[in-house]
Amino acid sequence: MRRNLLALVTVGLLTVGGLTACTDDDGKTSGGGSKVAARGGDGTGKVGVILPDTTTSQRWGTDDPKLLKAAFDAADVPVEIENAQGDPANFQRIGDRMIAAGATVLIIANLDPASGTYVLNKARAAGVKTIDYDRLTLNGGADYYVSFDNVKVGQLQGQGLVRCLNATKALRGDRPPRIVYLNGAPTDNNATLFKNGYDSVLQPKYDDGTYLKGPDQSVDKWDNKEGRSIFVEMLNQFNNDVDGVLAANDGLGNAAISVLRERKKNGTVPVTGQDAETQGLQNILAGDQCMTVYKPIKQEADGAAKLAIGLFKGQQTKVKGQVKDPQSGAYVPAVLLEPIPVFKEDVGKVIKDGFVSKKAVCAGRFAALCRENGIK
Incomplete structure (x- = not known):
């Protein structure tokens, strides 16, 4: 991929x-x-x-x-x-x-x-x-x-989530993972295209019983605060029993991660993103976010x-x-x-490309994580 x-x-x-x-x-x-x-x-x-x-x-x-x-x-x-x-x-x-x-x-x-x-x-x-x-x-x-x-963006998000769910399989055993969605704004055609892309990857896995599909909600105006509130309701609905989050961008991904941290589940529930923002890249280095998409x-x-x-x-x-x-x-x-899909091993490439600065990504507690991942 x-x-x-x-x-x-x-x-x-x-x-x-x-x-x-x-x-x-x-x-x-x-x-x-x-x-x-x-x-x-x-x-x-x-x-x-x-x-x-x-x-x-x-x-x-x-x-x-x-x-x-x-x-x-x-x-x-x-x-x-x-x-x-x-x-x-x-x-x-x-x-x-x-x-x-x-x-x-x-x-x-x-x-x-x-x-x-x-x-x-x-x-x-x-x-x-x-x-x-x-x-x-x-x-x-x-x-x-x-x-x-933008359909390809969504496909990369879906494929990335599949990869990360495979990596966390030992945490849940043989039961199928439950996936929840924080989609982009319903008025944004890009959000529709992203969803078309990741649905094309994930829907066959729901159809054959490999995955369980949880709540699938759009977030008005891509509002991160609303995304956080929606995700709290999702977790409450399933008593925290959620195994993956398809978040349409890094902001919504971080909203979900902030709740997972509060409930001591960060790092165990893969979360996607998009935009390769500084915060998203830091979340990836910390192991709290599965991947992002670099445009x-x-x-x-x-x-x-x-x-x-x-x-x-x-x-x-x-x-x-x-x-x-x-x-x-x-x-x-x-x-x-x-x-371009970005996982932990790719963060340095995004920095090298000049999209974000090493100083910003590797600030504070992330300096050690950057060194661990070969970002010099």
């Missing part, structure tokens, strides 16, 4: 490198976008970026803004990056303001379908080109979509920036992939990058 980290990073870079900038003879977009005359395209105006929140994942508050700004600065393209701070109304206000202020390209990581669609519709009416970033806005009609293969978001930021820069300069940019919007049925030109 696992592949060499550097090889997969190379695949992702080749995918982003597959973007081509060319101008069609009739001047129409090759991305299948709006029929309204595109605003700008002559290197004037700016690129606007709207990110969703700063609480559900560290990436939105620190990583993506830094990486996107660096990519636009390197191309000498003006960019404005704002975060909606989890407020759909604020997401819409930011979109309105950026369009009114002369943005010619918008990159959005939607907070929910309604506010995302609102911004995309306003942009389309103004002739502003749009890129869905990380999350597809259902029925939104963005010109492009840049993300990871090299520099590739994602660079891919979105390259598209936006081409559109900003009036270059009609073609991409090799496409995804189908399950609501509208329309196909959206897409760049899909490769996710």
Whole structure:
């Protein structure tokens, strides 16, 4: 299942490198976008970026803004990056303001379908080109979509949980393990894709009686506090008799781990994650989290920036992939990058790749755990 980290990073870079900038003879977009005359395209105006929140994942508050700004600065393209701070109304206000202020390209990581669609519709009416970033806005009609293969992310989570349950088999004997789920937000299409992925791995094991399926719940807005409350109820329902947690990201995984610690069950119940956050990697080193999924978001930021820069300069940019919007049925030109599974032995590779710092991961009590795992 696992592949060499550097090889997969190379695949992702080749995918982003597959973007081509060319101008069609009739001047129409090759991305299948709006029929309204595109605003700008002559290197004037700016690129606007709207990110969703700063609480559900560290990436939105620190990583993506830094990486996107660096990519636009390197191309000498003006960019404005704002975060909606989890407020759909604020997401819409930011979109309105950026369009009114002369943005010619918008990159959005939607907070929910309604506010995302609102911004995309306003942009389309103004002739502003749009890129869905990380999350597809259902029925939104963005010109492009840049993300990871999110079904594959879920498959890696399911496969990782199977591996870790095999490793803890001696703790439960021959009885089938009971799995509970903390899924992502029901309004986030990515959460649906992750679930499609891990269900494809785990459902056959429920069907043949190898595993027992416990509660399967979504967590509104990816809220970690709500995830913790839901997990407490799950444990209470089964008198703590839970053997594995499919948590859709590291934040929800940590919410479950915090409860398991209180009940002296951390390290005995495998918990998955996603995003390779500092806290998630520390939980893996401590043995409290089974695995995470690393998505090299520099590739994602660079891919979105390259598209936006081409559109900003009036270059009609073609991409090799496409995804189908399950609501509208329309196909959206897409760049899909490769996710990477991370277990304890892989934590050093994520650090070496520059995604997180050794100083942050190996701080305090984790310094000894880093040394034990060969992280120098």
